[in-house]
Amino acid sequence: MDASIALRRSPLLAPLLVWAGGPYCWVAATAPAADRVHVTRAEATLNDTGSSRTQADPDLATLIQRCANQDRAALQALYDRQSARLYGIALRLTRQSALAADVVHDAFIAIWQRAASFDPDRGNATSWLVSIVRHRAIDIIRRREREVLTDAVPEEIDSDPDALARLVTSDDAVSLHRCLGTLEADKRQMVLLAFVDGLSHSELAGRLAIPLGTVKSSIRRALALLKRCLEP
């Protein structure tokens, strides 16, 4: 029979029965239905990116904290404001719309479940959201062991005239842009390919035809230089 029946028969599993009357009542929750309009929120998203952290993040942070209190409207507001940005990141990493949709799906479930773990004193909301998406996407592409080393090389981010220019939209980004500029070109390219396209050490080595050990030491060197440059 069903496992739940089996559990009741087994005194060893008594602790599990606690769940039966547990607090899992989301499914039964009700709220006014509102037709959603799906629009590209590119401008709003960029504005979120663009204004300084002190302007944009308190709102995002508040929304995340409201999610921790099971406020579904807050999750929807987060989605409205951030989904285009996060989907863009996921799409760039996974290169497949279905995978990117899965990533954003999983990420919003994680946001909903883990909102209570967001600590605005320890990190800003944007990086929290971006990190959830990136780690999920990278986990998926590593599992699939993408075949990108030899085929379909994407456009280099450095050659995208808007890409780095987009960085110059917030105080943090201005600093990062300036510090990236202090790196040698090959190290800067590695950092960007890793962050934006999700290339691993070994994928970087294959793509750039550089020995793996050199890639690893270059990345470490680049990170150390960035950190020093970004320190106040």
Place this chain on the structure above:
Amino acid sequence: MSDHPDDRDLLAGTYALGVLDRAEAAEVEAAMATDPALRVAVAAWEARLAPLAAAVPPVAPPPELWSRIVASAGLGAMAPRETLLRRTWRSTSFWRATTAAALAIAAVFAGVAFLHEPSPAERLVATLGPPGAPAAMFMAEVQADGRVLIRPLEPVSPVQAGKDLELWALPAGATHPVSLGVLPPIGRNLPPRQLLAANTQLMISLEPQGGSTTGAPSGPVLWGGRLTPVE
């Protein structure tokens, strides 16, 4: 992993940057579970690097994505209208036959499964949550080769000395759970694959070091969840 502070910090940086392979990343995640300083270092690196994400142009997600999220999170009332998914969601005997808790845990990933026919690419996942709290602590995923990958979604406090966490599987219809082994911080086990079908319940109990000696969970079951197919 070196214990030198600079090395630890650069390790956090490489993890945040995303250049590590899966095994290396899993190692860092395992270390983060018990090392608050490493968690802080990773968060600091994520904050340093996050502005790079602005270099990627935003793209509108597919219109149906929000309803998928709503369904998966169990936020049904937010959906604009009755969908096939939601009718299925409410009516299937599957739900009646499960406890409310297992339902909510499974609901996290079940949405997709109802929308699509099972496919060879289907994978089985479960989120394992504690009793009495809606949070998921672990994600379990059955790999193509039959191994179970258990990943903490939250930092997990180290278990007390002399104790271990043990993973159990209870297939639908079975009366006795089968041990899948003691969890390392990041657990990979090689259980028989037929145990790990959809609706198999996974649970993690607190046991004496080395695992239960009785062949069944002897300590409290701390987290549990049900395997659900996800395309």
